[in-house]
Amino acid sequence: MPPEPPTPPAPRAPAPRAADPLREPRRVDCPWCGSARLRTRLRAPGPRRRAPEMSDLDECLECAHAFQNPRLTAEGLALHQRAADDEEPYPLAERPRSARRHRAAARAMLRSPGFTEPESWLDVGTGDARFPEAACELLAYTAFDGLDRGPHVMEARAAGRVEEAYVGRLTDPPVAARLRSRYDVVSLFHHLEHAPDPRAELRAALAVLRPGGHLLLELPDPHCAFAALLGTWWLPHGRRRPLHLMPLANLRAELQDQGCTILSVDRRAAHTPHDLATALSLALRHTLPERLARAGTPAIALATALDHTLAPVLRRTRFSNAYRLIARKP
Numbered sequence: 001m002p003p004e005p006p007t008p009p010a011p012r013a014p015a016p017r018a019a020d021p022l023r024e025p026r027r028v029d030c031p032w033c034g035s036a037r038l039r040t041r042l043r044a045p046g047p048r049r050r051a052p053e054m055s056d057l058d059e060c061l062e063c064a065h066a067f068q069n070p071r072l073t074a075e076g077l078a079l080h081q082r083a084a085d086d087e088e089p090y091p092l093a094e095r096p097r098s099a100r101r102h103r104a105a106a107r108a109m110l111r112s113p114g115f116t117e118p119e120s121w122l123d124v125g126t127g128d129a130r131f132p133e134a135a136c137e138l139l140a141y142t143a144f145d146g147l148d149r150g151p152h153v154m155e156a157r158a159a160g161r162v163e164e165a166y167v168g169r170l171t172d173p174p175v176a177a178r179l180r181s182r183y184d185v186v187s188l189f190h191h192l193e194h195a196p197d198p199r200a201e202l203r204a205a206l207a208v209l210r211p212g213g214h215l216l217l218e219l220p221d222p223h224c225a226f227a228a229l230l231g232t233w234w235l236p237h238g239r240r241r242p243l244h245l246m247p248l249a250n251l252r253a254e255l256q257d258q259g260c261t262i263l264s265v266d267r268r269a270a271h272t273p274h275d276l277a278t279a280l281s282l283a284l285r286h287t288l289p290e291r292l293a294r295a296g297t298p299a300i301a302l303a304t305a306l307d308h309t310l311a312p313v314l315r316r317t318r319f320s321n322a323y324r325l326i327a328r329k330p
Contacts, residue, residue: 022076023055027069030060031197032250037061038069042237057237057245066222066245071196102134104269105324109185109216110138112263112326118142118184122208124170125191129156145183147175170204171197179208187216190322192251193242199254206258206329215260215327218270222247225318226275233279235321248323260327270322271315273307 029036041059058069109115117139123131126146136144146153146162149169157165168175186205195201205215220236221227222245227234236242252262280303284296314320 020070022073022079023070024073025070027058027067027071030063030065031067031244032065032199032246033060033063035060035062041066042232057241063250064222064247065250068241068243071243099130099134101272102131103138105131105187105189105216105218106135106138108264108266108269108324109214109326112214112328114328115214118214120145120183121185121187122147122179122183123162124148124186124188124205125194126153126156126162128152129159129161129165131187131189132156133161147179169195169201170208171195171200176204176207181208181210183208183213184210185214185216189216189218190220192217193219193236193244193246196243198244198246202254202258206260209329211329213329214263215255215325215329217251217325217327218322219246219251219325221267221321221323223318224321226321230275230279233282235274235278235282238278238282248325251325255325255327259330261330263326263328264324265326266324267320267322268315270324271311271320272322273311273314274304275319275321276307277303279303 028038030038037060038058039061040056042057055068055070055072057066059066110117119141120143121132121135121139122145123129124147126132126148127150129144129146129152132144132146136142143163144161145164145166146156147166147168147170149167151167153162153165153167156162166175166179170176170179186209188201188205192198192201209215220242222236224234227237231237236245248265252265255262277300280296280300284300288296
């Protein structure tokens with residue numbers, strides 16, 4: 001009888017895949033409502049110069065919440081931010097919010113029902129505190145403080161633009177304990193969409209408010225018509241893509257669940273006229289060598305002029321790219 005064939009060796013178990021230090025595991029459910037019905041809203045573009053590749057933007061089919069998936073870790077976010085900051089900014093398309101827009105936001109708060117000049121105001125994600133600097137022209141007796149993760153807030157304090165400066169997040173336990181029930185107003189301008197957990201950030205913002213205090217929020221509108229028209233080149237889809245894009249209905253419902261009263265919602269005043277110029281800037285920087293991309297400055301200037309010319313009409317339509325919400329804590 002022929003000898004039995006040798007027993008084949010047992011297959012080796014695949015080596016465990018090393019965890020990506022720049023990305024969290026991919027989610028299979030919505031971080032807002034928990035639904036597993038997801039679709040890809042936007043595919044990640046190719047890697048940018050000196051920056052880690054971005055993640056896809058997924059959208060929940062139940063609540064329309066959009067989010068980075070897989071999300072960058074804190075290390076990945078820091079690396080991507082440094083790479084973006086190292087690139088020369090788009091001078092015409094990404095200017096900071098103007099002092100006039102800052103004062104308009106402060107006036108919107110002053111027009112809220114039952115609102116009087118506050119004693120204390122915390123601006124979260126304040127950066128170099130240009131909003132407090134402009135708002136104090138209208139609110140001369142209000143003490144403005146600033147909170148941000150970066151060092152600019154300390155420089156703002158040294159320059160006298162805020163009275164107190166805090167480095168960190170609202171959700172950091174030492175910050176939360178120190179600031180609890182201390183403020184009459186908390187503002188978050190284009191900050192909430194960059195928070196890892198927007199619900200926790202909202203709860204922390206309400207915790208530092210005194211009873212009856214006011215919350216002022218501005219966020220990009222994911223239902224903006226420019227988002228569909230410009231795709232990858234729409235600013236919130238671009239190089240500084242937020243972790244979350246929250247529809248107004250979701251944010252309103254969450255605040256009401258927290259017991260807040262919604263005092264006003266405004267899409268017109270929150271619109272920032274930069275969509276066409278920023279889209280052109282992003283496209284040029286992505287597709288052309290750096291030395292050639294600079295040659296597009298005249299075209300960007302023309303797109304900037306077009307943004308501002310069309311703004312009075314667009315802000316009244318679905319092309320408005322942001323919304324402002326004012327709520328009162330119970």
